[in-house]
Amino acid sequence: MRGKILIAKPGLDGHDRGAKYIARCLRDDGFEVVYTGIRRTPEEIVSSAIQEDVDVIGLSILSGAHLEIFAEIFRLLKERGAGDIAVVGGGIIPEPDIITLRAAGVRAIFTPGSSLEEMLVLFRELAGETRRQRGLITS
Amino acid sequence: MNLTAIIAALQQGDLRALARAISIVEAGGATAEALLDQVPLLASKADVVGITGAPGAGKSSLLDCLIEVYKQRDSRVGVVAVDPTSSVHDGAILGDRIRWMRHACSPNVVIRSLASRGSLGGVSAATAAVVRLLAAAGCRPVFVETVGVGQIGSEIAGIAGLVVALTAPGLGDDIQMMKAGVLDVADLVVLNKADLPGASALHSALAAELEHRGGRIISTNAIDGGGVAELVGAIDELRHAAGRTPNGHPVDRSRLEARIVEHSLALLRPRLRARLATMANLNLPPDDLARILAEAHETSRPLSNP
């Protein structure tokens, strides 16, 4: 078991093909994946991530509301003392926004050009990092 | 990591501490043992309700209705959902929570998804301990939804004081599957999706099967909530009955035996698995295997008398 990931789709759009595919690929790569579905509010995402004690939150955003959503998620994570959970995002996100989001603490943004392999490598790194910090693995 | 602080916090109802404690217990090993040593044992299993049944019977949807009822009460309701770990990849999709997202922000609902991590009995090795942690954090009752398995879903009886077995029309050979295991430990049998064709035939078949075993059948429809109030009434009735007598509600001898066996196996399994995991390889002479089994049995002793 490489780690535990929460995959969610915030925002109102309902296209979850990519999110579901990533969830299955993470499963195939040895992760335990909590899939929470479409139209999730930041509140629901953070609350679920805390109860599930996940290592990484992966958000798929296609609706264009990414700046508002990530900001709210970071605010809630910090407020509840869960700032150690790594957050990554995927979707059609313009370059200047990627810079803004990275500066705000998003660990990685995957765009339509990202390869599956680079995504998996990053999830492994981030999950390992979080789990080591939490003392859940010693190596 | 300060285990005492984690336990103190979780007993105050701190969700982050509870979640971390569960992760520690899931990871197993000495830290998990040390943590569990400080967590009170369950006073009674009467508040632990198992939900089992074949895939497609509608366990998650029905549990969604039950959570909606129990979250209105004074205490928190706990939910443990077990999904299968892929035998090939070691990973798992924990997809039950998606059905319960309307409760995600409710302060009265705590949900935890577990992967079965190699256990074949419908729950994970850590499930019993996770239930203890949820109870310690004030959850009454705690629902445990098993992996959707038919024949091997009876391990839940070792954990739950009350087992609800679910079936629905159109699942195929479900009566046969239920006969072979789940019905032996079920206190309540729920016929879900009772509006679908084939429901009355299934009801007759279940009634015939339960005639000499005893047990009650409740028809529900998780989509419109039909029968849920009756099910809640039956669950509460049995919980209270179980609370009054140390042996729980009246069960016949064969069912009691099945419970004892399941309970013992649930306790033995993680020890045995941990011991086997330390072995470099399993190409051993039969004598050595017998010795390991005996040794594992020995190591499980301190826990088998809770």
Add this chain to the structure above:
Amino acid sequence: MNGSNGSLPPAFRDWSANVLEPARRRLPERRAAFVTASGLPVPVLSVPESLEPSYQERLGFPGEFPFTRGIRPTMYRSRLWTMRQYSGFATAAESNRRYRALLASGQDGLSVAFDLPTQLGLDSDHPLSRGEVGKVGVAIDSLADMELLFQDIPLDRVSTSMTINAPAAVLLAMYAVVGEQQGVGFRQLKGTVQNDILKEYTARGTYIFPPRPSLALAGELIAWCAAEMPGFNPISISGYHIREAGATAAQEVAFTFANAIAYVETALQRGLAIDAFAPRLSFFFNAASDFFEEIAKFRAARRIWARLVREKFRATKLESAMLRFHVQTAGHTLTAQQVDNNLGRVTLQAMAAILGGAQSLHVNAKDEALSLPTDASAETALRIQQILAFETGIADSVDPLGGSYHVEMLTDTLERAILDCMAEVERAGGALAATESGFIQRQIEESAYRQQRAIDHGERIIVGVNRFRTEVPETAPPATDPSDGRLGVDAQLERLADVRARRDSAVVGTVLGQLEGAARAGKPVMPEIVSAVRAYATVGEICAVLRSVWGEHRP
């Protein structure tokens, strides 16, 4: 072949005299004579010298049952497909400006895309609408927005296509009332409303209520249109999104037809006669990259639908059995890498749609995988349609691939695969039960997983993605100007507040109460929705009433 009349089979001559010629008289062909680039004659239809009995049964002549070769005798020789490019603009005022420009340049069909809050029955000031107002289409809260959207556009002279599903009844009622304000009766209005709620649960995700009451509402809208707005297509049953979600070509058609059966049965249960509404059912399919499979898919779909309507539902009108469909090229095949490659993809996909006999077509812009298309790329998409229509000659002969051993074999193969898949849905209890149980969702998900897996493992080649990559940095998607949409959002919120302040709130309360009463009693809700719309009740308020009665769908 059919160079001289002497060698033609008698059936062809019969068709020519009894079907083709009357059709030509009603609707003349675009040109007096069609010739190749070198001046050689192009026949309207090619047929074998001798027709086996199975020809009539499996293919038929164009415009004749089972319509495998096309639903019209002359197809594009008389009238080209409608080039309908779907687009969304943020505000009602901006959309209105664009619509009027399009109409001035000769276009006669409008296509309206709504933003996500509107599609989900939420007003622009709802907390969940934050950041989404006007993002993927126009925001409509009340009749006031709809009035602005169609200001100075004569609704008796345009045909309007509205991509709206869960709150379709509300938006259609608004459109009807705006028409009325212009002095255009409901019966004179022309257009299409998508109103295909079942595929929202399995593929597109913009559902509100649970499947059962939603299906009943869709059925009510079909019946209401048949009685009140006979010039409107009350539903566009869509495989497009099912395919985008990951279905195979056969699954796309099979799940679409399974949904169509559910709508037809719902309408029949309301007492409608099949021939009273079947000619108004329209469809919407996807054109992906496997060229011959897509062509075969369209041909097989026409044959299956014709037989289904006639045999299962006992339709007698010829029009009832005709599968009329819109096609959009496959968004999921566009790549972010080497964006210009997408021009090749959409061109071939559009060609498959034309060779497959589509009634209307949207060609995706090359940059749609990255962002909303730029004006230039949207224009090129339209130009591709025009090149295919006017330069290539593929529109000058009906079903030019008919009779190809390969295409006919594939058509038969697709037909079997579609029928097998439809039978599986039937065994799972039909479209409604198979949607509620998640059966269809799981099938689509499994196909999506397998296809993407094949790409990631290099078993399926995508040029520029897993083969033939260039190492030059990709162009990033253009930046969105944050102030850009903000002005529109503020204006929208202002107008909504203004409507709430100025309308007669007692009347709104009364009509919403009547709507609730009708919904609870299981009575028709459409008349109450029309009254609510007239009283300037908002989309969010009307949907909130229905939510309180019907509940919300939880996947």
